[in-house]
Amino acid sequence: MGPRILVTGIAGAAGRAVAAQLAARGIPCLGSDARDVTRQGEDATTAAAVRLLPATDPDMVLDLRRLVDREAINVIIPTLTVELPVLAAARAGFGRDVRIIVGDPAAVALANDHLFTAWALQAAGIPVPRFGVPGDLAAAPASLADLNGPVVVKPRTFKGTHAVHLLAGTGSVSWKNLPAGQLVQEFIPGADYVALVFGTPPRNAMAPVAVVLEKTRTPYGRAGSDEVSRRVPAAEANDVRKLGLAAVRTLGLTGPVQVQIRRRADGTPVVLGVCPTLGANSTWAPELLDAVLATFMLPAFNPASFRRCPAIPADALG
Incomplete structure (x- = not known):
């Protein structure tokens, strides 16, 4: 029996992209979203779509479970960051x-919070931008010495690119007046990438997948900041590819993961953030959805078997 697939977040760009890829493979799917899904227009990428409670509702899982039972769903592909934890x-x-294509709860919790992600990667030796939180910066202004120049202020949990702000400098910022739950991050000016990784357990039959996309360089928070300009050939940006794999392995993430990476002025790549789900950019890397579908047919793949790696693999950054 083939997979009966539910794609969540079908009203968004990521959900539509995943549904379109399934349709191109001749695989029907059901879509769900907390937003209005009644107007599909000319887009026939899903056979049907239903409205569910938002991830912030305590009864969302109950609502989803009823849908799964009613429609005999056996594969759920989440595309909304807020619902992953x-x-x-x-x-x-x-x-x-x-089978829900989502990682281990502890690993997903790390990736869901930009501060926790930065702590975990920094502790493992994975390069990240210099960072801090407004409370610490207000209490110890001397710590701003490492954050001279432009900085990025963004929520610790994802709330869309409109919530990300680029500041020209730190001199006039009143850190104590910033809302709680913010992360302050050194601005990295170089080439902008997303590494699309499908992580697998070390002793699994599936090899990990890693595809590098180069993004259009536009200011933070502006429309188009996540647009992809090209898929980077395998012979290029191998350091970015290895860094993406190392970040996924270090955090212990399973399945599809988007790793945001930029280069410093000297060319060194650093990890800006990690999102463990299929996004709209997966259209550029059909291998990611192929790997997701393979997990349905491969009983040996068990996302729960992934555990946080205590150190970076020996060849990850070599």
Whole structure:
């Protein structure tokens, strides 16, 4: 029996992109979203779409479970960042016959918070921008010495690119007046990439997948900042590819992951953030969805078997 697939976030760009890729493979899917999904227009990428409770609602998992039972769903592909921690925590409650393409709860929790991600990667020796939180910067202004020049201020949990702000400098900022839950990050001016990685357990039959995309260089928070200009050939940007793989392995993430990477002025790549789901950019890397579908047919692949790696693999940054 083939997979009966549910794609969440179908009203968004990522959900539509995943549904279109499934349709191109001749695989039907059901879509769901907390937003209005009644107006599909000319887009026939999904056979049907239903409205569910948002991830912030305590009964969202119950709502989703009822849909899964009613429609005999056996594969759930989440595309909304906000729902990943909820689905990771609830994954075991859906039974053995339902595969949710989301990582281990602890790893997803690390990736969901930009501060936790930076701490974990920095501790493992993975290069990240210099960073801090407004409370620490207000209490110890001397720590701003490492954040001279432009800085990025963004929520610790993803709230869209409109919530990310680029500041020309730190001299006139009142850190104590910034809202809670913000991360201050050194601005990295160089080439902008996203490494699309499908992480697999070390002793699994599937090899990890890593595809590098180069993004259009536009200011933070502006429309088009996530547009992809090209898929980087395998012979190029190998250091970016290895860094993406190392970040995924270090955090212990499973399945599809987007790793945001930029180069410093000297060319060194650093990890800006990690999102463990298929995004709209997956259209450029059909290998990612192929790997997702392969997990349905490969019982040996068990996302729960992934655990945080205590050190960077020996060849990860070589």
